[in-house]
Amino acid sequence: MLKLPIYMDNNSTTRTDPRVVDAMIPFFTEKFGNAASRNHPFGWEADEAVGEARKQIGNLIGSGPSEIIFTSGATEAINLALKGVAQMYKKKGNHIITQVTEHKATLDTCKRLEKDGFQVTYLPVDKFGQVSAEQIREALTDKTILVSIMAANNEIGSLQPIKAIGKLCKEKGILFHTDAVQAVGKIPINVDEMGIDLLSMSGHKMYGPKGIGALYVRKKDPRVRLDPQIDGGGHERGMRSGTLPVPLIVGLGEAADICYREMAEESKKTYRLREKLRKGIMSQLPESYINGHPDERLPGNANISFAYVEGEGLMMGIKDVAVSSGSACTSASLEPSYVLRALGVGDELAHSSIRFGIGRFNTEEEVDYVIDLVVREVNRLREMSPLYEMAQEGIDLKSIEWSGH
Amino acid sequence: MPYSDKILEHYNNPRNVGSFTQSDLNVGTGLVGAPECGDVLKLQILVNPATGMIEDAKFKTFGCGSAIASSSLATEWLKGKSIEDALAIRNTQIVEELALPPVKVHCSVLAEDAIKAAIKNFQDKQQNTNAEKREPVAVG
Numbered sequence: 001m002l003k004l005p006i007y008m009d010n011n012s013t014t015r016t017d018p019r020v021v022d023a024m025i026p027f028f029t030e031k032f033g034n035a036a037s038r039n040h041p042f043g044w045e046a047d048e049a050v051g052e053a054r055k056q057i058g059n060l061i062g063s064g065p066s067e068i069i070f071t072s073g074a075t076e077a078i079n080l081a082l083k084g085v086a087q088m089y090k091k092k093g094n095h096i097i098t099q100v101t102e103h104k105a106t107l108d109t110c111k112r113l114e115k116d117g118f119q120v121t122y123l124p125v126d127k128f129g130q131v132s133a134e135q136i137r138e139a140l141t142d143k144t145i146l147v148s149i150m151a152a153n154n155e156i157g158s159l160q161p162i163k164a165i166g167k168l169c170k171e172k173g174i175l176f177h178t179d180a181v182q183a184v185g186k187i188p189i190n191v192d193e194m195g196i197d198l199l200s201m202s203g204h205k206m207y208g209p210k211g212i213g214a215l216y217v218r219k220k221d222p223r224v225r226l227d228p229q230i231d232g233g234g235h236e237r238g239m240r241s242g243t244l245p246v247p248l249i250v251g252l253g254e255a256a257d258i259c260y261r262e263m264a265e266e267s268k269k270t271y272r273l274r275e276k277l278r279k280g281i282m283s284q285l286p287e288s289y290i291n292g293h294p295d296e297r298l299p300g301n302a303n304i305s306f307a308y309v310e311g312e313g314l315m316m317g318i319k320d321v322a323v324s325s326g327s328a329c330t331s332a333s334l335e336p337s338y339v340l341r342a343l344g345v346g347d348e349l350a351h352s353s354i355r356f357g358i359g360r361f362n363t364e365e366e367v368d369y370v371i372d373l374v375v376r377e378v379n380r381l382r383e384m385s386p387l388y389e390m391a392q393e394g395i396d397l398k399s400i401e402w403s404g405h
Numbered sequence: 406m407p408y409s410d411k412i413l414e415h416y417n418n419p420r421n422v423g424s425f426t427q428s429d430l431n432v433g434t435g436l437v438g439a440p441e442c443g444d445v446l447k448l449q450i451l452v453n454p455a456t457g458m459i460e461d462a463k464f465k466t467f468g469c470g471s472a473i474a475s476s477s478l479a480t481e482w483l484k485g486k487s488i489e490d491a492l493a494i495r496n497t498q499i500v501e502e503l504a505l506p507p508v509k510v511h512c513s514v515l516a517e518d519a520i521k522a523a524i525k526n527f528q529d530k531q532q533n534t535n536a537e538k539r540e541p542v543a544v545g
Contacts, residue, residue, distance in 0.1 A: 310444070386447035386466065388467075397440060400436075
């Protein structure tokens with residue numbers, strides 16, 4: 001039985017897995033101790049649970065348990081990684097390399113660092129939203145201390161060549177941070193095999209709770225040091241003070257453990273549903289275009305532009321399906337998605353984009369429903385679109401002098 | 406953001422979607438906005454030359470639900486109005502009628518612009534034809 005509305009915006013957030021909620025509850029009720037209380041069983045119990053969560057997260061990304069630093073989320077993890085490294089290693093150099101389609105957590109942190117005297121190179125991406133290790137090699141200077149490249153993009157799902165970038169950074173002795181918020185739990189990530197020194201992740205993007213994230217900080221070869229951004233009781237090896245939110249940490253650990261055990265099967269399923277959705281929609285709608293890389297992308301992500309139809313207008317038509325759009329109208333700014341623009345997708349098509357994020361809890365039936373609804377609504381809106389009418393009449397839309405506003 | 410019932414009603418059942426023949430002398434066409442800005446409104450009026458009244462109006466819109474609703478409402482209001490009364494329609498009336506949120510006020514501005522552009526187009530056409538009609542007289 002199909003239940004509306006359908007949630008298909010899993011790149012934005014995910015439903016907390018009921019198994020995760022079950023694991024968390026005792027740590028709100030009976031097991032409420034402070035993990036830093038060394039002298040009574042309440043504290044021991046909490047500390048043990050936190051230790052177990054570190055192991056579960058470590059298993060998923062191939063790290064040791066003590067290399068996990070808990071934060072309030074990925075935004076804080078990214079801030080800590082970039083600012084922490086920049087401040088700690090500023091005597092060594094002041095240059096950071098990143099790329100233009102990073103999440104704002106990275107871009108805005110870099111802007112802040114620029115104000116503080118650091119130099120940041122923002123590499124352009126190709127039409128699929130990818131950078132190459134070669135681009136990074138060319139951008140390196142003797143002042144470069146850090147490279148920060150996301151593992152997978154949140155809007156278009158494109159994967160970056162993390163392993164090649166990690167290898168290059170190792171070779172040059174430069175620290176490598178990756179924002180792996182979208183990738184962890186969806187595709188295999190191994191910090192050793194990929195040469196990752198710092199990795200940011202978020203609980204709520206992987207069926208865990210909101211309000212918790214983690215930063216992996218390499219302890220050996222090299223031992224990465226960070227200038228803490230929050231001062232206090234010296235928790236998390238002094239890198240992030242603040243009483244540990246034990247229930248959230250237990251939730252993140254459980255979420256990581258479920259991903260570790262089920263990712264192989266689950267990603268096959270989300271990929272199959274994604275492909276069904278993509279083909280189902282695009283085969284019925286001419287002039288629809290996939291944004292991002294056709295194959296090297298997150299299994300559940302499909303970002304599609306529908307020419308002549310505005311994204312937010314379309315979202316109103318498919319209001320029983322929760323998705324998001326690169327249209328300006330969905331954001332506070334009036335500019336369309338900077339990610340799509342960086343790919344060279346024209347502003348008109350950027351306004352026409354819809355991001356579908358298929359996740360753990362989506363069903364085949366939901367995908368069938370969404371295909372039919374999207375096709376019907378795009379056709380309806382095209383019949384209502386002056387641009388579609390002009391295109392049908394053979395008028396080149398670029399030849400028109402638009403008034404703008 | 407939650408939408409008012411009136412926006413949804415116009416979006417789901419838009420009035421007067423369609424086109425008149427653009428070359429028709431009694432048709433005025435206003436095309437405003439730009440695809441790269443995410444809004445394009447085409448609004449057309451059909452004027453009775455004898456009475457100067459707007460007999461019919463049609464629109465096509467590329468844009469968000471509020472832009473579609475604003476255009477739809479504008480065509481509804483235009484029908485049966487004189488040119489003069491049509492020129493008096495203000496975007497603030499559209500904002501009020503549809504309960505547009507502040508970030509969507511530009512949709513109503515665009516609708517007002519489209520009305521004015523359509524009327525101007527109609528008037529320009531009329532003037533040109535009148536000029537053409539007069540010309541032979543002047544020569545003769």
